[in-house]
Amino acid sequence: MVEGVREDYTECWPKSWLAADCPNLRILSVEYDTHLSDWKAKCPAENQRKSLAYRSQELLRKLKDAGVGERPVVWVAHSMGGLLVKKMLLDASKDPDLSPLIKNTKGILFYSVPHHGTFMAGYSVNVRYLLFPSIEVKELCRDSPALRDLNEKFLNITMEQEFKVLSFAETLPTSIGPMLKILVVPSQSADLGIGDLIQVDVDHLNICKPEKKDSFLYKRTLQFIQDALGGQSIK
Template identity: 30%
Template sequence: MLKADVNEFPVLCDLYQPKAHDNLVDLVFVHGLGGTFRGTWTADGAPRPWIENPEFLGPLKDKVRILSFGYNANRFGEVANTRIIHHANSLLRALFRKRIDCQERPIIFIAHSLGGLVVKRAILLCPTNDDWHAIKSATKGVVFMGTPHMGAEQANYLSLAQNFLSLVKLEQPVATNLTKELELFSTTMQDINQEFSIDVHRSIKLICFYESVPQRLPHGKSVITDRSAVVCHTSRSGKPRSFVHAF
């Protein structure tokens, strides 16, 4: 679903709150390009997001609060011009307000596509603001789903950005002045991934998934390859899953 769920951004919405208030973990979902805080996690034809149904948590359902972060990712141009850092700042501010009375509660992020870059930039920004130190300390894990981590030269980042652009072209109009936006966005990806590979702490567990079913792109290319979907400069291995990139 590419249409926005709300008219105002950003939003950090409670999608599931256990009856008991002694939550052990905050599970924070972050969508990617063209996604929304509800639509990204809703299967085709389903009446509501699957993450609203606590049954997927199994025996942990009474100990987990589910939050979903939404930001304006409707158009490639808007994402490129707004910059990932602004979305990351919005995520941190929203988390701080939401967790003001439970700052030590563990956090696990689940991020789809470019949402993974938002999460990575947010973690890198935590030391810059006293209010955010606790968020980094509380972050125990990040699950990346089809997030580009490719540690390569600028040209490859530009090619990857063009793949994302092709995906968005399938559904909606594209912003003008694309060459400059693509260059800006590919540089942003490169900077975030290089900084994160140096700064990432062993206390944060990283799991990377990538799609094994090619997304409908020109020439049959995948949006994210297995090589790109594994965090560079770490021993973490990528895990293939049988889904397309925009699910």
């Protein structure tokens, strides 16, 4: 989850709000380093380690070791993290050892995920890397074959497994330095093609950072998790 730019935002709303409102939850956060110095790979092996496919397998192993999938799961993802979740679930659907994770996935919530790419992929390296990690950045071009293939296959397993899906889309441009403002993920790209799509008057960074506990973003997120959970406990 990318940190917001407003100092008055909560440090970690899943920890401070969600844990209190849903005490039966086990909340796990997955982070990846986004410092520019780490994005400049020094050798082909480093490039491979930062690929979407590599990170999917790496995180699936870690989640399995942590026991994730033994109880119902709700995924909450922002931006590039949503593509990673899609790839992980697609990979898990092909692995018999991970079938419990697929069976127990009850819902997926996407915050401004570029399902169909973004114009940001066409900007200079320094500009686009301000918002996206290096994994598969070249494939973030609008309507790229890789994104289209990932989306089509993910839609198939989503319909087969009947995952509940909710997507939020930004409507305000994000400031990239003092001179540039960009709508990073337009609503057309944030629309997965299944489930509800809700447009919110925030930018790309702050769409995953509800300002207050009684804000629409948080209340709708909480409602989705509770509905997907259906009275059960989740991991």
